[in-house]
Amino acid sequence: MRFSYNKLHYISVMKYFFFSILLFITNILFAEEGEVNILFSLESSEDWQFISDRTMGGVSDGQAFVDKDGDLFFARLIGNVSTDNNGGFIQLRSILLFEKLYKENKTFLGVRLNVRGNGEIYHIFIRTNENRTYRDFFSATFVADDDWQTVDLPFSQFKQRYSNNSLDGNDIKTFAIVAYGRDFISDVSISKITFYNE
Numbered sequence: 130m131r132f133s134y135n136k137l138h139y140i141s142v143m144k145y146f147f148f149s150i151l152l153f154i155t156n157i158l159f160a161e162e163g164e165v166n167i168l169f170s171l172e173s174s175e176d177w178q179f180i181s182d183r184t185m186g187g188v189s190d191g192q193a194f195v196d197k198d199g200d201l202f203f204a205r206l207i208g209n210v211s212t213d214n215n216g217g218f219i220q221l222r223s224i225l226l227f228e229k230l231y232k233e234n235k236t237f238l239g240v241r242l243n244v245r246g247n248g249e250i251y252h253i254f255i256r257t258n259e260n261r262t263y264r265d266f267f268s269a270t271f272v273a274d275d276d277w278q279t280v281d282l283p284f285s286q287f288k289q290r291y292s293n294n295s296l297d298g299n300d301i302k303t304f305a306i307v308a309y310g311r312d313f314i315s316d317v318s319i320s321k322i323t324f325y326n327e
Contacts, residue, residue, distance in 0.1 A: 165237075167225075167322040169195055169202045177204065178222050180305075187216020191308070191315060203320035210308045210315055219315060220254070222305035237298030237324045239283035246273025246317035252307040253282060257300040265289070267296045268307075273317045298324070 179193040191208015208219045240253065255267045267287040271280045287296040304322075308315035 163326050165324040167223075169204045169320060178224060179206075179219070180222055181208070181219045182211075182214075182216030185216065186214050187211065187218075188213050189216050189219050191219035193221040196318065198320075201320055203318045204306075205316070205318045206306060206308060207316045208308070208314075210311065210313050212310075212312055217311065218307055218309040220305045220307040220309070221319075222254075222303055224303060227301040227304070237284065237301075237326050239281060239285075239298070239325055240304075241321075241323040241325055242271065242280045242282070242319055243277060243321040244271065244273045244280055244317060244319050245275060245277045247314065248272065248274055249308070249313055249315065249317070251315075251317050252309045253287075254303075254305040254307050254309075255287060255296060255301055256303045257297060258302055259294070259297075259300065260289075260302070265291055277320070298326075 177193070179191070181187065181191060182189045189209060189211045191206065191210075193204060193206045196203055196205045204221060206219065206221045210217060210219055242253075244251075250270050250272055253269050253271070256263075256265070257267070260266055267284075267289050269282045269287045271282060273280075284296040284298045289296070306317065306319055308317065
């Protein structure tokens with residue numbers, strides 16, 4: 130599934146699903162075993178924000194919106210990622226209050242994603258209360274292929290940009306799905322995000 134970036138196309142498709150730079154609509158579900166599931170839907174709202182390198186003078190262009198496949202709602206991040214002008218990213222970032230998700234005596238061990246895309250490499254960026262600047266974060270990568278698939282990313286695999294520190298799963302400040310670091314077309318969809326503890 131190759132996506133040809135065309136602004137007129139996705140504006141017409143998204144007549145009532147378009148939420149760029151606004152609130153994304155999500156459900157947060159707490160499983161009995163202590164997992165936290167974040168689903169995208171049209172019924173309850175939490176903050177998700179589209180951000181591009183244009184905030185720093187870059188020229189990458191894109192959009193994030195809610196789409197639907199049968200009964201399945203999902204967030205989709207599309208656009209042209211360009212490294213011109215020292216840029217190179219577009220992202221869908223949550224500004225949820227993650228401390229409200231933590232369970233006493235439960236430590237999140239990783240994040241599980243239900244994703245599909247255009248075969249490119251994408252990133253998860255996580256910032257904690259220890260990260261002092263927007264350039265300082267933990268990251269891990271995944272490949273999003275044509276068909277829906279589950280991707281497990283243990284927090285032990287996340288690397289901090291400026292150190293060898295390990296990621297504390299119970300100290301998440303922001304969470305982002307990111308198309309990053311090279312010139313390419315982004316088309317990645319996420320229907321479910323699970324923070325798991327076993």
